[in-house]
Amino acid sequence: MGVREAGSVRKKVTMKLQFMLNGGPVTLDDVPPDLLLVDLLRDVLGLTGTKRGCDTGTCGACSVLLDGQLTKSCRTPVAKVAGRDVVTIEGLHAPDGGLNDLQRAFLAHGAVQCGFCTPGMVLAGEALLRKNPHPTRAEIRRGIAGNLCRCTGYQQIVDAIEATAQARAREE
């Protein structure tokens, strides 16, 4: 690569970045601090499960968990994740590496159509259930209201999250 704009006056400022990603440490030496987390994940680290849907922080397809909180990675400069814990859809799975209960519920309830919102939607469900393990259906709708889906009409997504909450409650 290394192509620079001719006559560019802006000096490229870079930083060393360390953070936890999907349970393991990541260290990068030359990262522009204003690089967006979504671009770091997709273009530098090749984790394309995090989607770019709108460029304006409106659709939630780029959602990740930042210290357990649902966060839009297209609104997050990488400088903000230094020393923190990031989980993307690639980092969500059952202990044996297979699908976790929420992912399985998405399949069982027909909550997946085109799938483009799905990684962000699964993470939104996961973040909600960690904060509120026994949500009502209205609370689930509010919990995923930052994530747009154009295919499903949300109902089967609500079904999947509700069923997972109930199953987890039974296991407690």
Next chain:
Amino acid sequence: MNALNYVGNLKIQNVDGPDKVTGRAKYVVDMTVPGMLHAKVLRSPVPHARIVWLDALPALRVPGVAAVITSEDFVANGNFGWPVRDAYVLAYEKVRYVGDAIAVVAAETLEAAQAGVAALELELEELPVVSDMTHALDVGVPLIPQTSPTGEGNLCATYLLRNGAPDSILAECPVILDETYTLQHQEHAYLEPEGALAIPEPDGGVIIFSNTQSPFVNRDTVAAVLGLPEDKVRSIQPPVGGAFGGKDDVLYQTAAQVAKLALLTERPVKLVFTRAESVTASYKRQAMGIHLRLGADAEGNLQAAKVTLVADSGAYASMTPLAAWRATMHAAGAYRYRAVHVDTQVVYTNNGYSGAFRGFGNTQAAAAIEMTIDGLAYRLGRDPLEFRLQNCLRQGDRTMTGDRIEHEVGLADCLTWVRQKSGWERKRAAYATQAEDALRRRGIGVACYFHGCGLGGEGEDFAVSTLKIEEDNHITLTSGLTDYGQGSRTVFTLLAAEVLGVSMERVHILRPDTHTAVDSGPTVASRASIVGGNATRVAAQKLARLLYLAAAAALHCAPEQLLRDGESFIGPSEEPLTFEAVVARAREMGLQLSVAGRWQIPPIHWDFERGAGRPYFCYVFGAQVAEVEVNRRTGKTQVLGIWAAHDAGTILYPQGALGQLYGGITQGLGYALLEDFRYENGIPQAHSFRTYHIPRATDVPEIEATYIETSLRAGPYGAKNLAEPVMIGTAPAIANAVFQATGVRVRELPIRPEWLRK
């Protein structure tokens, strides 16, 4: 026949689901290959202009820029389009809408490509803008296309329906309603933006990965504008992040652009739209103006209808003529009439451009007629649901086009179901006696619809599926029809497994690829399950025949004597023979275990000159009830509940079918209340999801939905179609509920809060 294993089984899951819930699914926007260049498009900032001067040289001097293309780089200047060939891969001589693509730059990085676009020298001479479809044909209005396809200025196409003589009947009707509706543009807002990646091949050909709905149309279009034989263009469809009709023409353009750049640079080239580009440059649902004149007798029997319809195609025809034809075939709704005339005009404007979108013209037509029917019931002092039951189509009736419906009709059952489930009578009565000055007033409304299956008079309607048993005894399935989220890959897989009596895991469906699948036309018109499903059924029956011959030979009996136990075959000796053993025997016998199945919709004929004939070979039906609450201070409408019933014949994949209903209803809710794509003098007023709002989870109520199962003998296991029509009842049901809540009759969508404030 044994009981069905997969058809109609609620446990069947999306075959692509595991890849999608883990983020493993690779959409074209996720693909990267070494040496790949990035492309960026120069787009028109104005709605209408002549291109006076375009110089690519300054862009080529930008470091990192590898190539620039314009219309000159394509055969016949990149002219393409069907049914009207009026579009260009890149603007030729003039630009016709804001966002019209003019040139594309390929560079080492996206930033360099952007700098290249900025360096292009472009001089435009602005032309007067046509933004009002009702004045597109006025004398002295500038011509938008290069040449008029009808020879009459901005008139793109006309359609008519002539069934009986409505004038004389209407003259004698005691009750007449005369109404005009304006239906807005709607943006598809698929979550995955448009994208294409081209990889040049050693033989001078090119592979294209793109999120088009229709890989074969894509291949043929690209090959033509590149001047290549079709077999030198390979079009592959990775998983597609939503389409709803919106990923055809705009992707053919994009695919041709990256293909040309890849051939010029001998490097892979990728182009992905930003959301702003997608919202501005992609085509929309066409705006329509619909005038209806409807008459009933004193007993409330509908008599006749006269409809005139204008469709705003925008800068290019795309699929708007065909959508306007479908609107023409449905404009008077799912009712019995003695006579109906419809006259339709499709016009060019500089309002973006419009094409296919779920419902394909019937969304607009149904909105208008269902609001009118409600008004007529009100005028007659009749319950609107009862009024519909009195007039709705039943088996043996003739539709508004005069077409007699021989198959079962579930419409009355749908209306009865939504009446009962919604608590219609109780709520209707309660809301009729609300306090006039209440801050929050509620209402409940109904709408119903019919929808012709398949392409109908729009074109030849066929598909081909292939099946092959591989060396490892897996079965490879291909279809020329595609899945952009609606679930057809799951439907085809379960149908093959059902017919063959094997597990679904044994069947592996390939991604759509013009080199491995057989041309099956475009994936549009909710035709995949009937046409592609039947092709898959036919292929599976052929393969099953071969396996039964082999099993019969191995078990020393006639094929008719064989039974199945799981995947195994059982002969008179009761000894089970495994699937693998049967396959081995078939190979020993020299049988060829690969087949192709073709299926075509039974012939129909529409006479476009006379406006008469048989437009579709079958119909689906449905009814929806919406309950709303309107805040009279803010004017905001909240939908409290929706009840929906749809007659799609046998349901093949229940979870997927329900998802289609919920999703379609939600798009209809957006169309009714939120989604307002407007042009002011040709300038689009929305550019992102911040300015164009689609429903969020909190905008949508809990939906209670069902499928009324009737049977269509011609469909696979009796299935009809569902993906498109399920959205078209929602907007009028909401508008009719708003009328009960507020007394305000909606004549335009979306419903604006300022109309409802008191």
